[in-house]
Amino acid sequence: MADRQPIALVVDDEPDICNLISMTLQRMDVRADIAMSVAEARRRLAEKHYDFCLTDMRLPDGDGLQVVEAIQELPADRALPVAVITAHGNMDTAIAALKLGAFDFVSKPVNLERLRNLVQLALRLNEGRFLARQEFPALFQGQSDAIQALRVQIEKIARSDAPVHITGEAGSGKELAARCIHDQGPRCNRAFVPVHCATIPAEQLEPLLFGGPIQSERASGLLQTANGGTLYFDDVTELPQDIQVKLLRAIQEKGFRSAATGENIKLDIRILTGSRKPLTDEVRAGRFRSDLYYLINVIELAIPPLRERREDIPLLTRNVLRRISSESRGAAAKASQDAVLALQTYSFPGNLRELENILERAVTLGESSTLYARDLVIPAASPIPCNTGTRQNDLSPLIPPSVSTGTLLAAYPGQFSSSDFETLDDFLQSIEREAIESALGETGGNKTAAAEKLGISFRSLRYRLKKLNMEE
Incomplete structure (x- = not known):
């Protein structure tokens, strides 16, 4: 943050709420300006540069959504995080605000600890280092339109704290995208905890998430481990119905009762999810709760399959081979032109994960530091150009x-x-x-x-x- 004292715009027409919020902010060394209507909020936003805004939903001349929209229309150099105050249990309104660009919400009656956490997050969101352009991992490098659009989306999403649902084929990089969102956001110095729903036995999921006995030991649970950070549910469609109910309640109430200790745990956490199956189909089939769907699918991010970014394959191949060589401490492996061409011709149903698998297999089994098309184990369903020294679908080794x-x-x-x-x-x-x-x-x-x-x-x-x- 800059050396100057942060300034917040509080939009609410209830004097008691304004006084409570102002006093809380003052103790955090944050100055508060008060606006009691949408019109006054618009005027103040035009006159002054604020660090963040907190607005009530019910205002005399409109609602908080109009304030959120007004903030989204500000120039990029005057952008600021905005959170909303909603009536208790009114998740529909909160979700509508998140979809418009609000980074979070707090329910009435306002919990002061929850308010302080929200303010701290808002101030971190506004720090310049989170708005600066970030370096992406090697598998998200490239110049294709698809990957460039994805990087722009991730940078924008990282500045919010709204729930994100990531869609994509197997091996396309859904968890990698979730890690990017976490690493480029204000929670980057806290834990990123992945939960692979499809690989965890159903009877172990509840104690694993919420705490309790696991294999004769008592654990605090992954929700508590990720507190302050990010929890990512991979293959979220595989969550059993009873766990969906408990997770929904924990997200809505921003807390849960720990089965391990019996204490009430307050949650300050960002929820990211991913799935290969269309979530809407699972909702229609009755296998996924619609209320949880609307809560976690505030922002949707689609990961492009590798076949839509073929022009990135030469760079991706170099990056993967460089990593493999550094891990094995062997001679630096490189791919010949015919090997790269063979990879670009393949449809990659397994996406990035399959590319890594093919190259690692070739490096391990190859006798030379240069890989040729004949060294690549590529399924025969994909045509490979028959260049000099190339054998179609060479499984012979x-x-x-x-x-x-x-x-x-x-x-x-x-x-x-x-x-x-x-x-x-x-x-x-x-x-x-x-x-x-x-x-x-x-x-x-x-x-x-x-x-x-x-x-x-x-x-x-x-x-x-x-x-x-x-x-x-």
Whole structure:
């Protein structure tokens, strides 16, 4: 913050509320100007540069939404955070304000601790370092229209504290986007806690989130761990109905009763969610509560699939190979022109995660620091240009010579099916597993001979055995 004393604009026509808020702000070394109508608020906003605004919803000549709209129309150099005061339990009004651009809300009767937290967050939101352009992670680098638009959206969303629902295909970077929103916002110095709803057994979700016994231990719960920071629910559509109810209540009341300690925990937290399935379809089917849907889907952010940003693939490939090389402390790997072209021709149903998987596999199994198209294990459903030295869908490094092409095509038609495999990684690993088992069977378990049959080094075979849990 600047050295000058922060100034807040408080818009409310109730003198008692104005006095309460002014006294609270004064104790926080924040000066308050009072406006008792929409018209007076507009006049004050035109005359003075405020650090944030707090407005009641019911005003003599209009409502707080008009004040929020007026603030959104200010020039960028005069932008300021705005929060609203709503009637107790009136979530529809609060959500409408968040959608218009308010960063948060507080309910009547005003809880002073909640008000202080809101003011501190508003002041941090207005600090210049959160408005400055931030560096994005390597997987969100690129010059495609799709990724540039995404970065602009993330920068804007990070300045708010409203709930965000992130949509996108598997592996497209939903959690990465959530981390960017957290890292570029005022909660960046507090915890970012991801919850992978699809992988946690239903009976463990409640104690994991709200506290209680987990595997013979008592835990405080992830809601409490993330307090002050950000909680991200990945695959939020997988939340059981009873947990949806408890989460809805905790978000609405900004608190919950801890099962671990029995104390009432006040929540100051930003909720981000992500899903592959359309949330509206889950609501229509009755599997997701509509009231929770409206609460978490205030802002929606769509992550583009990798096939919509093919021009970014050369840069992404360099960045991923640089990371892999630094982690393995080996020679810096690079991709040849035909390898990059093969990647750009592929449709990437597994998106960024699949790109990383293909490159890591190629670096691990390759004998050279330069990757060619023949080194890439790419499903046959995607055409690969047959350049010099390139073999279509080269799976040969892990296919024993004894396995005929006809047998291979019958077993692996080159089509990933979600009914047979949960993820693309599972599909590709099943191919490797069967090829390795076949080679080991033919060599009587002799790993050196099996590696020769597979056309890979003994070290590469040991790596695959460990990764596939086949060491025994």
